[in-house]
Amino acid sequence: MNKTMRVLLLAGLAASPLLLAACGGKEQPVANEAAEAKRLAAPARDDDAGWKAYLPQVVQQNMGNITNNPFLYYLPPETDPEFEAKYERQVEAASTAMKRGVQKGNLLAFGSPASSRMAGLIETAFETVPDGSLKDVRIVFIGDASDNARVMTVVKPTGADYVFVEAK
Numbered sequence: 143m144n145k146t147m148r149v150l151l152l153a154g155l156a157a158s159p160l161l162l163a164a165c166g167g168k169e170q171p172v173a174n175e176a177a178e179a180k181r182l183a184a185p186a187r188d189d190d191a192g193w194k195a196y197l198p199q200v201v202q203q204n205m206g207n208i209t210n211n212p213f214l215y216y217l218p219p220e221t222d223p224e225f226e227a228k229y230e231r232q233v234e235a236a237s238t239a240m241k242r243g244v245q246k247g248n249l250l251a252f253g254s255p256a257s258s259r260m261a262g263l264i265e266t267a268f269e270t271v272p273d274g275s276l277k278d279v280r281i282v283f284i285g286d287a288s289d290n291a292r293v294m295t296v297v298k299p300t301g302a303d304y305v306f307v308e309a310k
Contacts (some may be wrong), residue, residue, distance in 0.1 A: 181238075184309035187255040188219045196309075197253045197284060204282050204305050208249045211284075213239070217254035217263065229259060236267035246278035253284030257309065261289040268296040276302035284309050 180299025182199055187258065194216070201212050215236050217229055236252075254260040264283065280303040283293045290306045297304045 167256050168295050174214075179194045180267075188225055189255075189262060190218050190222065193218075193253070193255050196250065200253065200284050200307050201249070201251045202280060204280075205249060205308060206303075208247060208280055210248050212249040212251055214251045214253070215260075215263070216262050217256050220256045220259065225256070229263065233266050236254040236263060237270075240267045240271050242274055244279050249280040249282065251284065253282075253307075253309070255309070257285030261292045264293050265296050268300065271300050273299045274301040276300035279303065280305060282307060 148172060182203070185196055191242060197214060197216060205212065215232055217232055218225060222228065239250075252260050252264055260283070276297075279300075281297050281300075282305045283290070283297075284307045285293075287306075287308050290308075294304055294306070
């Protein structure tokens with residue numbers, strides 16, 4: 143009897159979308175979908191704290207079907223007195239990660255108010271990445287539209303799912 147009840151319950155649950163469609167009803171969108179569609183505004187170019195808060199929100203909106211924790215590479219504004227040292231450390235970190243390889247199901251995000259410098263960092267980091275080696279990996283670049291083609295040129299051959307988000 144217990145098995146019969148389970149079968150009937152599962153059959154009822156499976157049929158409910160069909161009944162809804164047959165009645166011409168529509169599923170209601172989940173509230174989070176509407177929130178995710180909300181466009182975020184990029185902070186001012188010299189607002190380091192604002193960018194540190196902004197980038198994780200953009201990454202979250204672009205996770206798609208990625209369930210692993212994302213990896214975020216960030217450069218501060220070029221006005222930061224330690225910019226060059228931070229740039230070199232991020233180039234080293236990203237290049238090392240690319241040389242080691244990135245497993246399927248991961249997301250790497252690159253964002254900065256210094257968009258052109260971030261694009262250069264990506265070009266350097268991806269120099270040794272073999273074509274087709276990043277299938278099922280998502281790469282998100284958050285920057286200026288003028289840098290999109292430059293980044294796309296180095297990322298696309300890797301087979302990664304490339305997403306550009308204009309920081310405006």
